[in-house]
Amino acid sequence: MSNIYIQEPPTNGKVLLKTSAGDIDIELWSKEAPKACRNFTQLCMEGYYDGTIFHRVVPEFIVQGGDPTGTGTGGESIYGRPFKDEFHSRLRFNRRGLVAMANAGPHDNGSQFFFTLGRADELNNKHTIFGKVTGDTVYNILRLAEVECNRDERPLNPHKIRSTEVLHSPFDDIIPREIKVKKEKNKGEGKKSQSKATKNFNLLSFGEEAEEDEEMASQVSQTLKGKSKSSHDLLKDDPKLSSVPVVDRSGKNLLHINNSAFYCNVKITRFLLSLKTLALLERFKSKLSSAISETPSVPEEDVEELGEDDDKGWMAHVLQFDEQTRKVKDANMQDEDTFEIYDPRNPVNKRRREESKKLMKEKKARR
Numbered sequence: 595m596s597n598i599y600i601q602e603p604p605t606n607g608k609v610l611l612k613t614s615a616g617d618i619d620i621e622l623w624s625k626e627a628p629k630a631c632r633n634f635t636q637l638c639m640e641g642y643y644d645g646t647i648f649h650r651v652v653p654e655f656i657v658q659g660g661d662p663t664g665t666g667t668g669g670e671s672i673y674g675r676p677f678k679d680e681f682h683s684r685l686r687f688n689r690r691g692l693v694a695m696a697n698a699g700p701h702d703n704g705s706q707f708f709f710t711l712g713r714a715d716e717l718n719n720k721h722t723i724f725g726k727v728t729g730d731t732v733y734n735i736l737r738l739a740e741v742e743c744n745r746d747e748r749p750l751n752p753h754k755i756r757s758t759e760v761l762h763s764p765f766d767d768i769i770p771r772e773i774k775v776k777k778e779k780n781k782g783e784g785k786k787s788q789s790k791a792t793k794n795f796n797l798l799s800f801g802e803e804a805e806e807d808e809e810m811a812s813q814v815s816q817t818l819k820g821k822s823k824s825s826h827d828l829l830k831d832d833p834k835l836s837s838v839p840v841v842d843r844s845g846k847n848l849l850h851i852n853n854s855a856f857y858c859n860v861k862i863t864r865f866l867l868s869l870k871t872l873a874l875l876e877r878f879k880s881k882l883s884s885a886i887s888e889t890p891s892v893p894e895e896d897v898e899e900l901g902e903d904d905d906k907g908w909m910a911h912v913l914q915f916d917e918q919t920r921k922v923k924d925a926n927m928q929d930e931d932t933f934e935i936y937d938p939r940n941p942v943n944k945r946r947r948e949e950s951k952k953l954m955k956e957k958k959a960r961r
Contacts, residue, residue, distance in 0.1 A: 603684050605726070607631060607764035609638050613648075614753045616734035618709075620693055620725045624764035627680040629673075630695050630703065630724035632765055636672045637705055638758035639770045647752040648738055650708075657738045658696050658708040659755065669705035672771070676702045685723040687714040691732045693725035709735045885909035 607622035624631040637643060642662065649666050650658035661669045671677055678701045687694075687710060694717070696706040703722060710717075727735055741749040886909065937943060 601684055602726075603682070607635065608761040609635065609725075610759040610761055611638075611643070611755055612757045612759070613734065613738070613755050615737040617731055618734050619728045619731045621728050622725045622764060623682070623685065623723070626682040626685060627722050627724035629677045630680055630722045632768065633671045633673070633677065633703075633705070634707065634724060635760055635763055635765060636768050636770060638760050639763075639768060641758065642705065643755045643758050645754060645756070647754045648749070649752060650747050651739050651741055651743050651749050651752075652711075652747055653739055653743075654712050655714060656708040656710055657735060658706060660696070660706040662705070664752075666706075671704050676704055679703065679720075680722045680724070681719050682723070687717045687721075687723070689713060691727040691735065692723055693727065694721040694723045697721065709738070711736065711739055882909050 603623060603626055605621035606624045609620045609622065611618040611620065622631045622635070643660060646659060646662050647664050648657050648659035649661055649664050650656070658666070661667070663669070676697075679695075679697075690710050690712050692710045693707055694710070695703040696708050697703050700720075708721075709727065738753050741751055741753065743749050938947075
């Protein structure tokens, strides 16, 4: 496994993704895939991925995200159009933790990207690899895949990217664009004036009459201030009104009674079914015991004929297994197939070797 990391070229650039599953550190291969790395770095600087979800999860394969629409069909690159693929001979889909561009065909790269969860040789020369997940944050991409998905590989409760941070940019000439975002209204514009509103009667064509009407309205409002009453206060002493509520609350009680009756019927039905099952079991036991006791002793060759005449024949049949004798050779027997195992560590063999050495030395000395 270490040979894989030795073959990969050195990285230049680092980006931090803060997701709902934890932080993910991504190191970039900016020399091997400059267009993809520039696109990804600038989009992270602009906050393009903030709030986007991981809309596609394939267990033990990939986790895909980077679409602001969340449908898997949106997103665009910083170039205003799809950019070309960038393949490198030393970058292969041979492990998990690789970051690559998602596309719908050759040279159709936008803003979407994916993490690999394992080896994926079928993606080689089809998708641009531009980064890798480093450190213990690789376990957070595994947490991204621990979600329940439907048949379309879409997670029911998807994780999302909360924010992005460029820790080290490999490109010094990147100028982030101004993305249209809904700005909050200025607090100064939202403040309301605390002064009381007054009418300028000098601007009205009928100023004196309007001023008189205004004075009368203010007097009436002052006299009626705090004296307003609701219909309950005005009609509480009316003898024609009834204190009984119009809403019939017996419906809830009837519903409760119906539900309890339904559950009682279900319990009774289950109890009757269990009794019926036990009765059938006892009946089968008695039938089996009677068949065994009534069957005469016949040879094994005639058991099949009895089974054809009577349906109880199989009950009296005894299941017997054929004993398979194993042909095992005795280790103590010496024959043409046996052979001797020589162990040099055996003390007897050591003593024999020493004796043979002495004999050889004596022979050489005699010569």
